[in-house]
Amino acid sequence: MNLSEFELIHRIRHQRPTAPDRVLLGIGDDTAAVRPTPGMALLVTTDTFVEGFDFDTAFSTWQQIGWKSMAANVSDIAAMGGLPLYALTTLCLPDCRTAEEIDGLHEGMDRLIDHIDLSISIIGGDLSGITGPTVISITLIGETEPEHILKRSGARVGDYVCVTGHLGASEAGLRLLQHTRQQPDRSLLEPYADTIAKHLSPVPRVQEGRLLADSGFVHAMIDISDGLSSDALHIGHGSRVGLSIHADALPITAETKAAAQTLQVDPVKLAMQSGEEFELLCTIDPNQVESLASRMADQTGLSLTPIGEVVDESEGFSWIDTNGIHLLRAEGYEHFR
Amino acid sequence: MNLSEFELIHRIRHQRPTAPDRVLLGIGDDTAAVRPTPGMALLVTTDTFVEGFDFDTAFSTWQQIGWKSMAANVSDIAAMGGLPLYALTTLCLPDCRTAEEIDGLHEGMDRLIDHIDLSISIIGGDLSGITGPTVISITLIGETEPEHILKRSGARVGDYVCVTGHLGASEAGLRLLQHTRQQPDRSLLEPYADTIAKHLSPVPRVQEGRLLADSGFVHAMIDISDGLSSDALHIGHGSRVGLSIHADALPITAETKAAAQTLQVDPVKLAMQSGEEFELLCTIDPNQVESLASRMADQTGLSLTPIGEVVDESEGFSWIDTNGIHLLRAEGYEHFR
The missing domain is CATH 3.90.650.10 (PurM-like C-terminal domain)
Structure with missing residues (x-):
C-alpha cells in the first residue's frame, strides 16, 4: 500500500471531534493552536514504539499496539497528577503495512481514550515511509495546577x-x-x-x-x-x-x-x-x-x-x-x- | 555502540540551559512542565525525518541533518507568526550510529537555534534502538497572540x-x-x-x-x-x-x-x-x-x-x-x- 492512501486514512482518523473551546486550530495548517487554561501548567511527554523493540506483532494485534502506545503516554501525564488533553501521532510505515492494520492502530488509540473517558484531541502528527520497522511516536500534552505537580523528588522520611x-x-x-x-x-x-x-x-x-x-x-x-x-x-x-x-x-x-x-x-x-x-x-x-x-x-x-x-x-x-x-x-x- | 552510551550523550546534551522562569520541570521526570504565558495561544508542530526518505548521509553531515530537522519544525512555528520555545527530540538509532554522529546531530540542532538567536529549551524526548534506518522526530511548541495567528485560510481577493x-x-x-x-x-x-x-x-x-x-x-x-x-x-x-x-x-x-x-x-x-x-x-x-x-x-x-x-x-x-x-x-x- 502506498503512502498517499495512508495519508487519506490518517486524515480521516483525525476527524475525531476536537474540543472547540480549547482547540483554536486542529490538523491542516502549519501548526495546531490551542488555548491553555489560565493558571494551569502544561505537562508534555513523548514516547516512541519501534516494531521489534517495543512491540511484537506475534503477540499483539495492531489495536492492542495502538492502545498501549497511547496508554504509555497517558500514564506519564497521570503520574504527574495531570489531565491529558492534546495528542500528536507520528507513524513511519513500511510498504507492507495494510490499511486495516493502520485502522486498527488508530482504533486502539481511540478505544483507550474512550475507555478511561478522557477528552483527548488529536491535534497533529506526521506520516513518513520507512525502509524498516513500523515506528509509532506520540507526543501528549496535558494540564495540571502548578502547585499540584507530583515529582519524583518530593518523598519525605516517614512517608x-x-x-x-x-x-x-x-x-x-x-x-x-x-x-x-x-x-x-x-x-x-x-x-x-x-x-x-x-x-x-x-x-x-x-x-x-x-x-x-x-x-x-x-x-x-x-x-x-x-x-x-x-x-x-x-x-x-x-x-x-x-x-x-x-x-x-x-x-x-x-x-x-x-x-x-x-x-x-x-x-x-x-x-x-x-x-x-x-x-x-x-x-x-x-x-x-x-x-x-x-x-x-x-x-x-x-x-x-x-x-x-x-x-x-x-x-x-x-x-x-x-x-x-x-x-x-x-x-x-x-x-x- | 550500545544504547545506554547514547543515553548518556542524550542526557548530557539536554543540559543545554533552560529558561527557569518558564520551564517548571525539564528532562528527568515522567513529563516536562512549563508555564504558558498568560493570554498567549500555544502552537504545536511535529516533523519526522527518516534516513533514506528525508535525508541522505551521502550529501549531508550529521550536523547539517540536525540543523535541518530543527529548522523544518521552527519554520512551521514561524509560518504562524509564532515564537518557538520548547522542543522534544526523539531518536531511533541503529547499532551502527557512532557517538560522534549523534553529537553532530545535537550540535547541528543547537547551532540552528543559536544562529537565529532563539531561546528554545529542550524539555524532553525519547531514545530507542531500531533495526533499520535512523529516525529523528521533533515536536516543537511555541506561542503567539491568539489574534495574530496567521492561517492559510485568510487570503482576501486583491491581496x-x-x-x-x-x-x-x-x-x-x-x-x-x-x-x-x-x-x-x-x-x-x-x-x-x-x-x-x-x-x-x-x-x-x-x-x-x-x-x-x-x-x-x-x-x-x-x-x-x-x-x-x-x-x-x-x-x-x-x-x-x-x-x-x-x-x-x-x-x-x-x-x-x-x-x-x-x-x-x-x-x-x-x-x-x-x-x-x-x-x-x-x-x-x-x-x-x-x-x-x-x-x-x-x-x-x-x-x-x-x-x-x-x-x-x-x-x-x-x-x-x-x-x-x-x-x-x-x-x-x-x-x-
Whole structure:
C-alpha cells in the first residue's frame, strides 16, 4: 500500500471531534493552536514504539499496539497528577503495512481514550515511509495546577510507599504469551485472561492520579513503566531518601500467582520486575493513607496498597521478606529484545 | 555502540540551559512542565525525518541533518507568526550510529537555534534502538497572540502574494550535489556555495514571521516546505480564492540562475518546485506591501517580494510568463526517493 492512501486514512482518523473551546486550530495548517487554561501548567511527554523493540506483532494485534502506545503516554501525564488533553501521532510505515492494520492502530488509540473517558484531541502528527520497522511516536500534552505537580523528588522520611491496583501481571502476561507461542492450544491461556489483558491493554490511572495529586498528602509519584524496583529507585534517588519495601505486602492477584506457578517463577520477583504496569507508585503522609485508600476505592474502585516506608538516605534501599532483608536493585523490566 | 552510551550523550546534551522562569520541570521526570504565558495561544508542530526518505548521509553531515530537522519544525512555528520555545527530540538509532554522529546531530540542532538567536529549551524526548534506518522526530511548541495567528485560510481577493528571501536554491543545491556525486573534483561546487548552503542549512524566518504577523496587514501565511506552487495552492484552497503568480517577479539570485544553467534546467521551474526553502509565502493588503518590505529590510535585512495577486476563486490558479498564462499545478518538491 502506498503512502498517499495512508495519508487519506490518517486524515480521516483525525476527524475525531476536537474540543472547540480549547482547540483554536486542529490538523491542516502549519501548526495546531490551542488555548491553555489560565493558571494551569502544561505537562508534555513523548514516547516512541519501534516494531521489534517495543512491540511484537506475534503477540499483539495492531489495536492492542495502538492502545498501549497511547496508554504509555497517558500514564506519564497521570503520574504527574495531570489531565491529558492534546495528542500528536507520528507513524513511519513500511510498504507492507495494510490499511486495516493502520485502522486498527488508530482504533486502539481511540478505544483507550474512550475507555478511561478522557477528552483527548488529536491535534497533529506526521506520516513518513520507512525502509524498516513500523515506528509509532506520540507526543501528549496535558494540564495540571502548578502547585499540584507530583515529582519524583518530593518523598519525605516517614512517608508510606503505596501502589495502585496490582503488580506482576504485565510481565506474567508477556511470559505466558511467549511460553505458549509454539503451542496451538490457546485454551491454555484461558485461566489467565486478566493477567494477559494487563500486558496487552493496560489501563493508565488518570482519575487516581488526579485524586492523589488533589489530596495534598502525596509527596512524590511515578508510574510503574520500568518495574517496581527500578521506579522505586527513581523516587529514592530523586528524593535523596532510602526505601524499605515489604515483599509480603505487594498486591498480586490470585490469578497472577497461579500464572507464576505455571511459569515456575517467584510471584514476588515478577511483581518487583514487571514493567509497563502503568500503576502509580507514590509516597504518602502515613496518617492519610487509610482515608485516601478508602476514597480511591469509593471513587474509582481501585485499591491503594501501602508496600513500604521512606527511610533516611543513610539506610539505603532494601526489601524485606520472610528470609530477611535484601538489597533493592534495579532489576526491573527489560524490553524483550 | 550500545544504547545506554547514547543515553548518556542524550542526557548530557539536554543540559543545554533552560529558561527557569518558564520551564517548571525539564528532562528527568515522567513529563516536562512549563508555564504558558498568560493570554498567549500555544502552537504545536511535529516533523519526522527518516534516513533514506528525508535525508541522505551521502550529501549531508550529521550536523547539517540536525540543523535541518530543527529548522523544518521552527519554520512551521514561524509560518504562524509564532515564537518557538520548547522542543522534544526523539531518536531511533541503529547499532551502527557512532557517538560522534549523534553529537553532530545535537550540535547541528543547537547551532540552528543559536544562529537565529532563539531561546528554545529542550524539555524532553525519547531514545530507542531500531533495526533499520535512523529516525529523528521533533515536536516543537511555541506561542503567539491568539489574534495574530496567521492561517492559510485568510487570503482576501486583491491581496498581493509575497515571499521572503529568494527561491529555487534548495532544489538547485540538491541537484548540484547529486550532479557532482561521482566527481572527485569538489571545486566544481565552489561557485555555488550559497545555493548549496540553502539546501544543507536553511534558515527559518522567525523574526520575519513575527514582524508580518504583528503588522496586522498580512491575511494568510505558510512556509515553503513543499514548493512554491504546492504551498501557494494550499493558501488558495484553504482561503477559497484564486491566485495569479508572475514568473518574472520570482526572486532568484544570480548564483542560483547560474546553477540552473549548469544543471540545464529552467530557473523559474526550479523556483516554483523547490521545497524546503523555508521562506514565508503570505498575502498582504496591497497598500501595505511597500512599507512592510522596507520595514523588513531595515529590521532583518531580508527582502519581501510581491510575486502575484489573490484573485476571485472563479479565476482559478495561474502563472504568467512572457509566453502567456499557464495553469498553476502542484508540481512542488518531491522527496528524493
